[in-house]
Amino acid sequence: MATQVKLLGFWCSPFSFRVEWALKLKGVDYDYIEEDIFNKSSTLLELNPVHKKVPVLVHDNKVISESFVILEYVDETWEQNPLLPKDPYERATARFWAKFAEEKLLDAAWTAMWSKGETKEKALKDSIEALEKIEGEFKEKRHFEGESIGYLDLAVGWIAYWLPVWEEVGSMQIFSQEKFPAITGWMAKFLSHPLIKDNLPPKDKMHVYFEGRRDPIYNYFNPKPEDN
């Protein structure tokens, strides 16, 4: 019985990469469909009417949206190379830290990248605080041991590759090797994993893209008053 798996993604979205990494780790064949998120296809709007976002996974006729929901679906559907641990407490811990990084670090780091003034300062401070907490957790738990990359690594993988780009584009510093030795160690292992290192977007193109987004996003949230 042939299975058809399609993934709607965007070439530099950390959210769609999470799903790609998961599918590759499981050895699942899939068709990748690039979405222009600035000109969303009718397919995307039909498949994800609630959020109108990528990634969207289509498995036979089943449509799943939201990257963390997709990760768990992939893990439960293809049981080889499990992403989540078996133990319920460890699963709860992995889910907790994935949610934490998403809500407290990713949002803040992204905001710090495009914002200015007080907003930027606060977002930077929040990012650093969040990263410190993650450092504490990584120091204790050693999530990435040997080859067994898992759910949490995929959930926070963007820190290893997208964060440095955002830092440059935003002329800011959140991460440093001296301050975050455990994360530094994890980053090196993560980026050298065979299935990760060949599945990353081109960095130079990423720089151009995020540079190009920074000011338009700022202007969107800070519309100029009508009379100057």
Added chain:
Amino acid sequence: MAKSDVKVLGAWPSPFVMRARIALNIKSVDYEFLEETLGSKSELLLKSNPIHKKIPVLIHQDKPVCESLIIVHYVDEVWSSGPSILPSDPYDRAVARFWAAYLDEKWFPSMRGMASAQGEEAKKAAVDQFVEGLNLMEDAYVKLSKGKPFFGGDKIGYLDIAFGCFLAWLRVTEKTSGMKLLDEARTPHLAKWAVSFCADPAVKDVMPETEKLAEFAKLLAKFKPAPPK
């Protein structure tokens, strides 16, 4: 299992705490309910949830589990011989998780937004988002319940818990705003589901009475905690 093996740190008005309690009730797990006082956080809470310092926290064999939906998953996985909370099929689980995430990220904030919104435009936007959410949930209910009483089918499940926990606050919001929000005319299935949900044995003892919650809401409005982060 000894009662002291399982503790829930929480407060009776919190919908998120209710999720944890309903899950434990479904599994017939005895637990100690440690009520936090409004305006102060116990040492046990600060120790168990140092990252967020929030309720609910489930403490099982001295290990803390935080975040209400993560707790519900944990309860379902640990007490696996009891009635299932998550559906058994991976796709059904994904759909339930999708809607639970939607409720927490988009819908519940719009309910709070209705109370706190400044100005007519902001208020209207919050109400519109809130009502749109109810319409989406009505459609989801029709699809997922397949003619049965609950999102989870014959018995209450993950999405029933994730959504139903907000019903008491929804009624309080109706009272204070004077608006009919859960309207039998607009969302007839949800209106019926809400009655069944609240009557469920796992729910009825932990669902606050609207009057009592409305009084609490008044108290909360007077008590000015530090602004949320």
